[in-house]
Amino acid sequence: MPPRSATDAARSVPGPDAEHRPDPRRWRALSVTLVVGFMTLLDVSIVSVALPSLQTDLGATPATVQWVVSGYALTFGLVLVPAGRLGDAFGRRRLFLAGLAGFVLASAAAGAAPSIGWLVAARLVQGLAAGCLAPQNSALIQQLFRGAERGRAFGLFGATVGISTAVGPVAGGAILGLASGPDGWRWLFYVNVPIGVVAFVLALRLLPPGGGGRRGRVDGVGVLLLGAGALAVLFPLVQAEAGGLSRLWWLFGVGAALLAAFVAWERRVVARDGDPVFDPRLVTRTRGYGIGAALGTVYFVGFSGIWLVFALFFQTGLGYTPLQSGLAVTPFALGSATAAVVAGRLVERYGRRLTVLGLAGVMVGLTAAAVVLLLVPPSAAGWAIAPALLLGGIGGGFVISPNITMTLRDVPVAMAGSAGGGLQTAQRFGAAVGTAALPGLFYLVLSATDDYPAAAAAGLAVSVLGAGAALVLGLVDLGRSRAEEAAEQEAAEHEAAEHEAADDDAHGHAHAWHH
Template identity: 70%
Template sequence: MSGLSCARTLGRDSVERSPVGPSRRPSGTATSTGRPEASRWRALWVTLVAGFMILLDVTIVAVALPSIQRDLGASPAAVQWVVSGYALTFALALVPAGRLGDTIGRRRIFLGALAAFVLCSIAAGAALTITLLVIARMAQGIAAGCLAPQNSALIQQMFTGAERARAFGLFGATVGISSAVGPITGGVILALATGPQGWRWIFFVNVPVGAVALVLGYRLLPRVAPGKKGHLDLSGVALIGCGVVAVLLPLVQADSGGVRRLWWLFPVGALLLVGFGRWERRVAAQGGEPLLHPRLMTETRGYATGASLATLYFMGFSGVWIVFALFFQNGLGYSPLQSGLAVTPFAVGSAGAAVVAGRLVERMGRLLTVLGLVGVIVGLAAAALLLRFAPPSVAVWAAAPALLVGGIGSGFVISPNVTMTLREVPVQMAGAAGGALQTGQRLGGAVGTAALPGTYYLVLASSGDDYRLAVAASVGVGIAAILTALGIALIERRTNPGSTAAPCAPEVAHGHCHATQS
C-alpha cells in the first residue's frame, strides 16, 4: 500500500475534514457538519424539489404556447418571449446570486427566491395580457436564477466525502429528469385542465409545491453564519450580465429570426465576457473580492474541465428534446402528451443511472463520465437511425431501447460531472462556482435549442418535407457537440490520472489530503 497525497487549493483552512468512505452512522447522529444525518437528507429533498420545479419551468411551458397564443391573442414573436424571457433572466442571475449566497447566507437567498418564484407563478397564471405574462415570466426567471446556485452550494455545505457524491447524484438526477419530463408534464396538465384557460395551470401547479417547500425549507435548511462580509463586485456583475445577455438574446429569439438580425451581438458578448475575465483577475490581484475568483478556473482541479464539458454536453443534449417534439407532433401527428411519452425511456434511464452514479463516482471518477458520454452517443445515434429508416408505425417503439441506453449514459454524465467539477471548490465559494457552472449549462442549452431545431427546419425545407431525414440530421448535430465533450473528458483522464481516483479528504490543519492507493 502506498500513500497518495494531493494538494488542495483555495481556502482549505475553512473546509471541514470528511471521511472518504460511505457513512455508516446511524440515522439521527451528529456529523462533521454539525447537523443530524436524517435532518440533512430531509433538507436535501427540499432543495431538490425546488430545483426540479424551477428547471421544469424551462421546458414545460413550450407545449402550452399555442393555447397561450390563441387565448391572449398574441403574435408568435410575443408568445416566444414566454419561454425566452424566462431562460434569459434565469441565466443572467446565476453568478451574482451564487456570490450573494456565499456572502449573506444561502438559506436566506434560497427562501427569498423560492417565495418570489411562487408569487411570480401566481402572477403568470393570472396574467390577462401577453405583456403581463412575459413580465411575470422574466421575474420568475430571476427568482429561479437566484435559487439555482444555492442548491449545489447547500450540498457542499451540508455534506462531505462519499455522502456529498451521493447527494450530487440525486441533484444530477433532478437536473436530467426535469429537462426530459417537461414536455410530458406539460402534456399531462393540458390533458387534465381542459378548456381555453387550461394553460394557466402550467403556472398555478407551482404554487402548492412551492408553498410546501418554503415551509419545510424554513424548518430544515441549516442556519449557518454567512461568509465574510464584503462588497459585491458591481462592475463584474455588469460585465458578465451584459455579456450573457448579448450572447443569449439572438439565440432565445432564433425562432423569429434573432440570429440573422442580431448576429452582431455575438462578438460584443464575447468581448464583454473576455473583459469580465480580465477585470476579475485585476480585482483578485489587488486583493479585492471578485465575483468569480479566477483561480477557480486555473488552480481548482477539475473545475475548468467540468464546466467546459457541461457546456458542450448541454449544447447537444438540450436541443434534442425540441427536435423530437417537432418530429413526433408535426411528422407523425402525435399529441403533446404522446410526444412526451415517446421520450420517457430516456428520462427513466437517466433517473436510475444518476442515483447509481452518485455511488460509483468515488471509485471511477472521470472514467464514469467517459462511459456515460459513449452511452449517450450510441443511444442517440441508434435512435436517430431507427427514426430515419424504420417504418413510421413502429419507429417510436424501435427507438425506445436506444433512448433507454442514451438515458442511462446521461445519468452517468450529469451528476458525476457536477460532483467532479465542484468537489474541490472551497465551501465559501460554492455558490459562485455553482452559479458559473449552471450559467455554462444555460448558455450551452441556448445554443443547442437554437442550432438543432434550426438544422431540422433547414433540412426539412431542402428535402421536400422529409421529417425522418430532418430528425436524423439534427440529432447528428447534437451528437457532434457531445463528441467534443467526450474528447475533453478523454484528454483530462489522460493528462490528469488523479481524476480517476477517489477525492481526497481535506486536512484542516495542513491544507493537504491523503488517500490510500493499492
C-alpha cells in the same frame, strides 16, 4: 507576495472542514432543496409541449410565444453567478427563501396572465427567481456534507438536473392531458404554487442559517460586466426564431469583449485581495473545475435542444397530442432517472470513467434513434424509437450527475455558491445555443426537403456531435487524472522506499554501536 490559489484563499475562512459538525437535519434539508431545484429546472422544458396551444389561446405570433421559453432561460442564466456570490456573502438560506417566494409569486402571475405580454413578463421574473435558487442548491451541499456523503448528495443533485430536463415534456403533456380545455396550459404554472408554499415552510425550518463565511463587499462592476456580456451573447440566441442570429450577430463580438473585460477585472479584484463575483482561480487552480464546466457546456448544447426537436416532430409532423408527445420520450427520462441514482453511488469509486461511458451511450442511443426515424414508417416511430431513447437516457444519467460531482468536489466551501453558479451558467449557455440551433436546423431541413424524419434526424445529429465533443473532453480529463494518480503513487512508493532505507540505516548504526 504571489497571489493565493482558490483553495488558499478559503483557508482563512472560519469553520474549516476539520471542524465540521454534521447537521442532523441535512438529508431532510437536501430533499427540500432538490424538490425546489427539480421544479425550477422542470420549468425550462415543461412549457415546450404547450407552445402550439398557448399560441392559439393567446393569439400570439410564433416569435412572441417563443419568449415564454427563451425569456425564462435568458434571465435564469443571467443571474446565476451573482446570486451564487450573494449567497456566499449574505447567507444561502436567505437567498434561497427570497428566490423561492419570488418563484411562487411569478408562477401564479404566469398562470393568471391575460395576455402574451403579461405571460412573458411573468416568465422573465420567474427566471430571475429560479436563477437565485439554483446556485444555493449546490452550495448548500458543499456546506452540509463532507466526504462520501457529499458525493452521494451531489449524485442526487445531478440526478435532479438530468431528470428534470428530460421529464419536462412528459410532465407537461400529462398536465395538459388532465387539464383539457382552452386554459389547460395555465396549470403548467399553477402547479408550482402549492408545491412552492410547502417547500418554503419546510426550508424555513430545515435550512441552516448563514453562508460560507466569505462576507465582503459585492463587486458591482463585475456584476455589470458579467451581466452585460452574458446578455449580449444570449440575446441573439433566444431571438433565433425571430431572425435574431442574422440581425443581431454583431452582439456576439460585443459579448466576447465584455466577458474578456470581466475576466480582466476579476483578476484585478483578486490581486487586490478583494471579493470577486467569480474567482478566476476556480478555473485555473481548482482541479477538475474548468474542464468539467466545459464538458457540461458542450453536452447541454444537444441535451437541451433535442426536446424541442422531438416536440416539433411528434406534434407537428405526426399529429401527436402533447401527452402522446411527452410519452414518446419517456424511455429517455426513465433511463436517465435510474442511471443517475446509480451513478451518484459509483462516482467516488470510478470518477470520470462514468462520464466517458455515459457519453458513449448517449452517442450510440441518439445515433440509433436517428436511424430509426429515417427507416421506419412514421406511424410506428413512437414505439420503434423507444429502445434507442432508453439507451441514450441511461447514458445521460451517467453524464450529468458524475460531471457535477467531479467539477465541484474540490471547490472550497466559501466559494461554493459562485462556483455552482458558474457551472450552471456554463450549462445555460450550452442550453441556449442548443435550443436556438437545433429547432433552427429542424426548420431549415424541413423547408428544403419537406421531410419530417430527415429534419428530426438532423437535430439528433447535432446532439450526437455535442456528446462527441464532451467525450473528447472527458477522455482528456481521464488521461490527466490517471497521470496524476500514477505520479502520486510513484511519489508514495519513493517516499516509502526512503523511509525503509532510513530505517535500515538506523538499524545498521544501532547494531554497530551495540557491538
